[in-house]
Amino acid sequence: MNGTATATAKPPFGYLAEFESVRAVYKAAEKVRDAGFKHWDVHSPFPIHGMDEAMGLGRSVLSWLVFFGGATGALTAFILQGFTQIALYPTIVQGKPANLNTIPAFFPVIFELTILFSAFTVLFGIMGLNQLPRLNHPLFSSKNFCRFSDDGFFIVIEGRDSKFSKEKTKAFLEEIGAKEVELVEDDA
Amino acid sequence: MSAHKSVKDLPEDGEKFDIKKVSKLLGMLFSVGILTTIACAVIFLNQEWRATMAYSWLFAFIFFFTLALGGLFWTLLHNATNSGWGVAVRRLMENLGLMLPWLFVFALPFVVIPDVRGALWEWMGERREMISEAEDYAASHLETETAEWEEKVREARARFSEVRSGIESGMAKATPGEKAFLQEKLDAETAAFDALKSEDAAPTVESIKAHHMKESNVLLYNKGGFLNMGFWFFRFIAYFVILTLLIRFLRGLSVRQDADGDEKRTMLARRMSCGFLPLFAVVTTFAVIDWLMCLDYTWFSTMWGVYLFAGSALSSMAVLVLVLTYLRNLGYLRDVVTEEHYHIMGKLMHAFVIFWAYISFSQYFLIWYANITEETRFFLMRNTGHWNTVSILLVVCHFFIPFLALLQKRVKTTPRLLCAVSLWMIAMHIIDMYWIVIPERGPSLGAGVVVPGAIFFDVLAFTAVGALLAYIFLRSLGKDSLYPCRDPRLEESINLMN
Numbered sequence: 001m002n003g004t005a006t007a008t009a010k011p012p013f014g015y016l017a018e019f020e021s022v023r024a025v026y027k028a029a030e031k032v033r034d035a036g037f038k039h040w041d042v043h044s045p046f047p048i049h050g051m052d053e054a055m056g057l058g059r060s061v062l063s064w065l066v067f068f069g070g071a072t073g074a075l076t077a078f079i080l081q082g083f084t085q086i087a088l089y090p091t092i093v094q095g096k097p098a099n100l101n102t103i104p105a106f107f108p109v110i111f112e113l114t115i116l117f118s119a120f121t122v123l124f125g126i127m128g129l130n131q132l133p134r135l136n137h138p139l140f141s142s143k144n145f146c147r148f149s150d151d152g153f154f155i156v157i158e159g160r161d162s163k164f165s166k167e168k169t170k171a172f173l174e175e176i177g178a179k180e181v182e183l184v185e186d187d188a
Numbered sequence: 189m190s191a192h193k194s195v196k197d198l199p200e201d202g203e204k205f206d207i208k209k210v211s212k213l214l215g216m217l218f219s220v221g222i223l224t225t226i227a228c229a230v231i232f233l234n235q236e237w238r239a240t241m242a243y244s245w246l247f248a249f250i251f252f253f254t255l256a257l258g259g260l261f262w263t264l265l266h267n268a269t270n271s272g273w274g275v276a277v278r279r280l281m282e283n284l285g286l287m288l289p290w291l292f293v294f295a296l297p298f299v300v301i302p303d304v305r306g307a308l309w310e311w312m313g314e315r316r317e318m319i320s321e322a323e324d325y326a327a328s329h330l331e332t333e334t335a336e337w338e339e340k341v342r343e344a345r346a347r348f349s350e351v352r353s354g355i356e357s358g359m360a361k362a363t364p365g366e367k368a369f370l371q372e373k374l375d376a377e378t379a380a381f382d383a384l385k386s387e388d389a390a391p392t393v394e395s396i397k398a399h400h401m402k403e404s405n406v407l408l409y410n411k412g413g414f415l416n417m418g419f420w421f422f423r424f425i426a427y428f429v430i431l432t433l434l435i436r437f438l439r440g441l442s443v444r445q446d447a448d449g450d451e452k453r454t455m456l457a458r459r460m461s462c463g464f465l466p467l468f469a470v471v472t473t474f475a476v477i478d479w480l481m482c483l484d485y486t487w488f489s490t491m492w493g494v495y496l497f498a499g500s501a502l503s504s505m506a507v508l509v510l511v512l513t514y515l516r517n518l519g520y521l522r523d524v525v526t527e528e529h530y531h532i533m534g535k536l537m538h539a540f541v542i543f544w545a546y547i548s549f550s551q552y553f554l555i556w557y558a559n560i561t562e563e564t565r566f567f568l569m570r571n572t573g574h575w576n577t578v579s580i581l582l583v584v585c586h587f588f589i590p591f592l593a594l595l596q597k598r599v600k601t602t603p604r605l606l607c608a609v610s611l612w613m614i615a616m617h618i619i620d621m622y623w624i625v626i627p628e629r630g631p632s633l634g635a636g637v638v639v640p641g642a643i644f645f646d647v648l649a650f651t652a653v654g655a656l657l658a659y660i661f662l663r664s665l666g667k668d669s670l671y672p673c674r675d676p677r678l679e680e681s682i683n684l685m686n
Contacts, residue, residue: 049685059597067595094559104553 013138013186014040014158015169016145017178022048025153028176029054032155035172039158043148065125066118073117077110138186159186193523195679202446202669203520207662210518214662221655228652231645232297232304239307240642243629244649245297246308250479251621251650252657253291254496257472258504259284260435261497264468267438267454267461273532275681276524279671280508280515282442283664285435290660292428294653298479299424310632311408311415311485318405319397326396333391341385348381407486415485420478427475434464442672449674472497483628487565491551498547502540503617506610509533513607515670524671527601528684534600537613541594545587569627573637578623586616622646 019025022044029042033056042048042055085091085106090098096105127133139145139156148154155178157169166183173181207214231241262281266274274281297304306313355374359367383389401409408415438457445453473493481492489495509530515521555563570579590609599605626646630637672678 063597094557104549104556107549107553 010186011159013184014156015173016142016182016184017155017173018180019153020179024177026054028155031176037157037161037163039161041156043154045149062125066121069121070114070118073113074110077113081106081109138184141187142182142184193682202671202673205665205670207666214659217655217659221659224648224652228649238303239633240639241645242304242307243625244645247622247625247646248649248653249294251618252653254500255504255507256287256291258500261501263438264461264465267457268465270458272677272680273684275675275677276671280511282439286664287657287661288435289432309482315408318401318408322397322400325400326393329396330393333396337391344381344384351377427471430471443668446669446673451676454676480624489551491547495547495551498544499617499620502544503614505537506613509606509610513603520670524682528686530603530606531601531686534606538594541590575627
């Protein structure tokens, strides 16, 4: 592969920097955050407590999505049962009234649909927010990156970030303690 | 991680609550408590008001009992699950649980004054009546019943000799097969006759009594193995002995660790708590069955114990949040407890708001749906008239409002907001307990739905128990460090991150 030719044709995906330990990657993440980068990420084999804050991540919108997803579920179940059991075709069970006083009988279904809709919103919300499913990712071309699920701690700064510069970002990553910095091409 | 705190920066012997700082409050609580207790005692002495007051006292007692029970529960759970987050607030849980032995003092009216327990638990009086009536009946009817039995035996003897001679004459010309059949028949007749004429079948005072009791009150007779005075007293004492031993044991380990920092005590507390939890569950269940479910001995619910437990764990967590905030406002625990602890306590409260709703709905739903006469009385009473308003209020305000409030992270991490929710939860728990105890009063005392003016008794009893317990609780805070200062997991707890 001709490195210079591809580099001029397409900007690189970004820099992959490897760090020694949790502590090092945590400290580095705080510095990347303070440097004002927007398109970057941390990869580690396990969740690191407090990383959200170190990366300056805000709150995800997922919780709001789930709230409205659950509320839709509750409303759906209520309307479905109310409409069929009260308005459309009242079923008299054990002489109980076919009106709103029968609402305890609706609760199990309301409960179940709330859970179902919430769970679906979580699943599809996470997939949507993470742009999944996708078949490949530029980072997979790096051999070293395989270790993110074993013992490697990585910071990736993407080329589409407005602050990205081929030389300065590399120097910056080395300065904040990266053990090894690798340029990852966007070969898609 | 950015600002890792070390236990070395904390005072070596923990922080001690200086009760002199709150001496004004303590004095006020003590005087209010003593005055209202005297007022309650005067009411108890009045024959006319005693029964009404009994319900007020039970309501006040059970509310504070569930709070203290919750304190014990969180201590047990904390130890059993080897939890790291809660070390910083564990001492407060222990302190709350330590109120259990004191509650025994407040439960004394139930043990000491027969009229009080008689007014609350009708089965006691009814059982006494049932027994004495059956005794009278047995004494006066022994002769006639014996004569009747003798007459019956005479008739049976005449019939038996007739049958026997019939069979014996038939035997003479029977085939071997028929013979065997006839012999079998003869054996059966002989056995039946022997059983009737035997001494065991003769009516005695005991047998007439049992039969009469079964006829007059079958429920109370069948439940007699559990609902009898001797066993009731035994249970009453046993509940308090067991609960006191549990909390004293865990508290003792915890305080001794403050002195020597021996981590074996943490291990022992964990191991023992796992065994204590089932014991706690049994005691809780039977205690509330005895004191609350048996307000009407004909009614039963299999969810009862866990329903009371759900409310107890929830509201005691609310109390812990309030006590914690109070202490922090006075300048204690500032370096030990952070918003992260509030966040977890808020999450636990949220979980128990849902658990309470789940349990109370399950209890209501099954009874409402099955609609079987012996199960519906409890809800029938509370779904009519003004009590229905309270029932609906509980559904909305004990579940929906706190559920939506605690969904938000901001509410759980902001001490002021979480305190507001805690106060709300405690208010709801008061209403919940009121709704359990008080509707029984009017019908039981034959005074209609609500005994007029009795709400003043309720407030008075609540103030008396509440003020004195608050006084004792605040004073007990001053005895030891406010957090386990040499717990091996303290450092983990003060650096808690959600």
